[in-house]
Amino acid sequence: AQKVTQAQTEISVVEKEDVTLDCVYETRDTTYYLFWYKQPPSGELVFLIRRNSFDEQNEISGRYSWNFQKSTSSFNFTITASQVVDSAVYFCALSAEYGNRDDKIIFGKGTRLHILP
């Protein structure tokens, strides 16, 4: 069975601090995808990253970076120099691959991030 665990329910940091959101996953599939989404108060899901299980390279995009460790089944997300606009709920998610396409997405419970001015 697939499962995504985000142990941090809520985090508050002061603006400009770095913050890391943890994500641990479980799957029996050899090929799978990992995601991070941002959900601001308006509700829409903002896609941040999709990572294939065979690609363990870390990724950096501006102030965002992701650390994929297959050995520990973790896919952590770090925001550097946080800003108030980063305040949102962040979901880590997992999907299997089915016929060379993504299957349904299993979401973690989310981490509510508050960036304090």
Added chain:
Amino acid sequence: GAVVSQHPSRVICKSGTSVKIECRSLDFQATTMFWYRQFPKQSLMLMATSNEGSKATYEQGVEKDKFLINHASLTLSTLTVTSAHPEDSSFYICSALPYRGQPQHFGDGTRLSIL
């Protein structure tokens, strides 16, 4: 980029009403679409997988007679909440699966409030 349009964005209606939500892929064809539900301060939970031209596959615990899904074309899937009750009030969000190798694209969601 791939765009998914979901309509309406917000619905408020009386208990017992049936409500239809549309999910359209605007610039790509999607043989598969997914419907998710999110209760306040909770995660997104998959309700069903919608396949064009065939019956939807529902997740365990989701009533297929309550949540009717129709995927009649490659760009449109609809979710109808029949005889809605206050406990059906939730945020419903769809996603569409585009070309091979591309991730799902989500609509902006529909906030349903049943009075």
